[in-house]
Amino acid sequence: MIYEQYKESVKADIEACMENLQVQPILFVGSGMSQRYFDAPCWDTLMLDLAERCPLITKRFAYYQQQYAKDNTKIASVFADTYSEWAWEDGQDKFPNEMFEPEVTKDSYIKYEVASYINGLADKFDVKANAYRDEIESLRKVKPHSIITTNYDDALEKIFPDYHKVVGQEIVRANYTSYGEILKMHGCSSQYETIVLTAEDYTDFNKRKKYLSAKLLTYFAEHPLFFFGYSATDTNIKGILSDIDEILAPNGELIPNIYMVCFEPDSENKRDLPTEQLVTIDATRSVRLKVIYASGFKWIFDALSSCTPEITVNPRLIRSLLARTYQLANSDLPKQELPFNFKMLQDIEENSEKLPTLFGITHLTDVQALNANFDYTLTDVAKALGGSYWNHAEQLLNKIWEDKGVNIKNSDNNYHLSIKTGAKSMTHKYS
Numbered sequence: 001m002i003y004e005q006y007k008e009s010v011k012a013d014i015e016a017c018m019e020n021l022q023v024q025p026i027l028f029v030g031s032g033m034s035q036r037y038f039d040a041p042c043w044d045t046l047m048l049d050l051a052e053r054c055p056l057i058t059k060r061f062a063y064y065q066q067q068y069a070k071d072n073t074k075i076a077s078v079f080a081d082t083y084s085e086w087a088w089e090d091g092q093d094k095f096p097n098e099m100f101e102p103e104v105t106k107d108s109y110i111k112y113e114v115a116s117y118i119n120g121l122a123d124k125f126d127v128k129a130n131a132y133r134d135e136i137e138s139l140r141k142v143k144p145h146s147i148i149t150t151n152y153d154d155a156l157e158k159i160f161p162d163y164h165k166v167v168g169q170e171i172v173r174a175n176y177t178s179y180g181e182i183l184k185m186h187g188c189s190s191q192y193e194t195i196v197l198t199a200e201d202y203t204d205f206n207k208r209k210k211y212l213s214a215k216l217l218t219y220f221a222e223h224p225l226f227f228f229g230y231s232a233t234d235t236n237i238k239g240i241l242s243d244i245d246e247i248l249a250p251n252g253e254l255i256p257n258i259y260m261v262c263f264e265p266d267s268e269n270k271r272d273l274p275t276e277q278l279v280t281i282d283a284t285r286s287v288r289l290k291v292i293y294a295s296g297f298k299w300i301f302d303a304l305s306s307c308t309p310e311i312t313v314n315p316r317l318i319r320s321l322l323a324r325t326y327q328l329a330n331s332d333l334p335k336q337e338l339p340f341n342f343k344m345l346q347d348i349e350e351n352s353e354k355l356p357t358l359f360g361i362t363h364l365t366d367v368q369a370l371n372a373n374f375d376y377t378l379t380d381v382a383k384a385l386g387g388s389y390w391n392h393a394e395q396l397l398n399k400i401w402e403d404k405g406v407n408i409k410n411s412d413n414n415y416h417l418s419i420k421t422g423a424k425s426m427t428h429k430y431s
Contacts, residue, residue, distance in 0.1 A: 011303040018307035020378035020390035024145040025224040032229030038125040073199040083110040115192035122153040138301035152189040168194040256391040264293040374429035
């Protein structure tokens with residue numbers, strides 16, 4: 001299969017996934033994207049730079065790699081002690097005065113240096129002047145439900161200025177799954193103390209990870225999810241997937257809504273690129289994901305944005321609505337702190353279609369009739385036929401096409417209807 005055919009096949013699969021889940025994708029963004037857009041360091045480069053910045057670290061970086069089996073978290077722990085000694089001696093002028101108080105942890109100095117280094121690089125990141133400007137503009141148009149990242153830098157905040165940043169433990173403390181958020185799992189360079197860097201940091205993070213994974217499970221189960229800037233061997237990927245694989249794929253089947261996007265500089269010259277990848281979690285477990293190989297990501301972002309409704313609501317408004325609704329249901333109504341129309345709430349309980357009226361939103365009559373006649377998504381069809389995911393029904397439709405020469409999705413008919421949701425996007429409903 002030549003690469004253009006491969007791209008068309010991938011685009012069709014993305015479109016089918018987006019149409020049938022009918023929600024915006026979740027983007028999981030790793031350090032590879034920051035390296036691409038503003039030459040951010042990889043793990044080894046960051047540690048090498050930290051070694052060169054501290055005059056008390058006199059041995060070559062290779063020595064520490066040898067001593068600690070290339071485990072950068074353990075090397076960071078050793079460097080943290082050395083940075084603390086340096087800060088309290090000849091390096092005092094490198095750090096703010098408020099950092100020399102008893103309650104400041106000794107690993108704060110190396111984290112401050114990491115934050116300063118990352119901020120210095122990220123400050124130069126300008127979307128309009130970037131070599132990948134067109135690709136980044138296509139990324140913006142995706143309008144993802146939320147973004148999850150292990151990066152420290154603020155590049156994503158610049159790309160998505162209307163999205164709300166949630167850092168570290170704040171993710172676990174959130175009381176609802178919100179829209180338009182950038183979830184920074186490993187901390188942020190704007191808050192150096194939140195950075196997850198040392199072996200002790202990762203031990204603490206792994207203790208809390210089960211609560212984080214429980215919150216992320218909703219994302220993984222209900223949304224298309226795309227990994228960008230990670231490799232299949234990344235420990236961060238394995239850590240997240242290890243907590244959800246038994247729920248999403250109990251029998252080892254392909255998880256149809258999770259895509260691993262792999263950077264392949266020579267992808268255009270490759271033939272027969274695989275569409276699935278087995279990600280090894282540990283010695284006894286693996287997860288099957290969809291995989292996309294690309295030297296550039298613009299065409300993938302364009303495929304995602306083509307499924308995005310042309311008219312969208314500002315993420316800040318949606319977050320505000322979700323937050324207020326949560327407070328209303330969780331606090332105001334149970335405590336009867338606000339006057340409310342009990343009859344209206346009872347009507348909503350009996351007929352969920354009346355819920356939008358609570359917010360002053362109304363339905364169009366013809367849309368009500370349409371939903372009554374074509375009330376199934378492809379996921380609903382699959383479940384009605386005994387399957388678990390939308391691709392079960394998709395395979396049956398393809399089988400009908402192959403055997404009978406009839407593509408049900410190719411036209412509006414008694415069984416299928418296409419609904420235009422934007423300039424290029426469509427939603428498919430079934431009777």
